[in-house]
Amino acid sequence: MSDPLIRPDLVTSSAGPFLAAAELTQSEARATSSHSHPRGQLMGALSGLVSVGLDRQTWVVPAIHAIWIPPHFVHSVRSYGPFSGWSVFIAEHRCAPLPREPRAIRTTPLLREAVRRVATWPGVELDPSQTRIAEVIIDELAASRAESLDLPRPDDPRLVRLTDALASDLSDNRRLEDWAAWAGLAPRTLSRRFVAETGLTFAQWRQQARLLRALERVADAVPVTTIALELGYDNVSAFIDMFRRAMGTTPGRYLAQESRGESAS
Incomplete structure (x- = not known):
């Protein structure tokens, strides 16, 4: 406690x-x-x-x-x-x-x-x-504006099972069609239910999950190469590009700004 x-x-x-x-x-x-x-x-x-x-x-x-x-x-x-x-x-x-x-x-x-x-x-x-x-x-x-730092969880038990499996191994790069077969759903049904229950497409949900996990790992000072591999990126550059688009800076600069209490903007 x-x-x-x-x-x-x-x-x-x-x-x-x-x-x-x-x-x-x-x-x-x-x-x-x-x-x-x-x-x-x-x-x-x-x-x-x-x-x-x-x-x-x-x-x-x-x-x-x-x-x-x-x-x-x-x-x-x-x-x-x-x-x-x-x-x-x-x-x-x-x-x-x-x-x-x-x-x-x-x-x-x-x-x-x-x-x-x-x-x-x-x-x-x-x-x-x-x-x-x-x-x-x-x-x-x-007066504040909302920031996208949340990861919505679906209600449908089939989608819950899928998102739990994906979140447990974010390096899994299987396509939506493969995940649909794994969950026993038609790809169109999976795509439609994902948006209806989370407000995100399957690809957007996976990227948001990876970003939030990346923030956790960066905060733990894990090497960028290790994080990229854990999240299923083929190379470090692709991971850094994703991080920069989402957070406005690279993981290394973000960690340095964070340690000084500065804004990335």
Whole structure:
């Protein structure tokens, strides 16, 4: 069982300050089992990487990003290796203007600095100056744009079996037709059901799964060549091209930016 990140009443009760925050730095992986709480939670990474299991999706939160978890959403958390990050907990009655569904966002320097300031407070009612800083966090979250850092999970048992098999070996390069035969589906049926249940084509889902796994492995400082082979790429260049298109930079530069707490944009 991991030690509490923040005083429990600042997570489970709307009494006290309407917004509280805590920072965490650790040298080893950390895991929190499925749970929920009345307050909304904005969870951000400064260095390293954390994944969040939420509903039927897995969300990956690399450095300079955060995930918004509205009140009462059941979720689990896992970090990978050394990690530095933060969480903000917002009282339910202040969550009305915020996104109603979970959302991954790219954080701004203003948001990160405001969180850093709030994390030093003692967890009592906010004075007017503190309230203004807390309102900045809420405004920044309300104005944020969603980032594609999630991997939707289908409902159809045949597709669940297929995606579980694919996720367990992302180096498997079998075509959609081969996977359809393996799952006992017609290729057109598989293609149609995939889009209907995940919003992604089969190829898009596999690429998103590979990207999220790549972010995990990059955060663990695994060599790029090793990651490329694990994900089924014929050569390192093809993997780097995919990573650059998705993240706006190469894996090596991304890791360097992440360690310095910089944005890739």
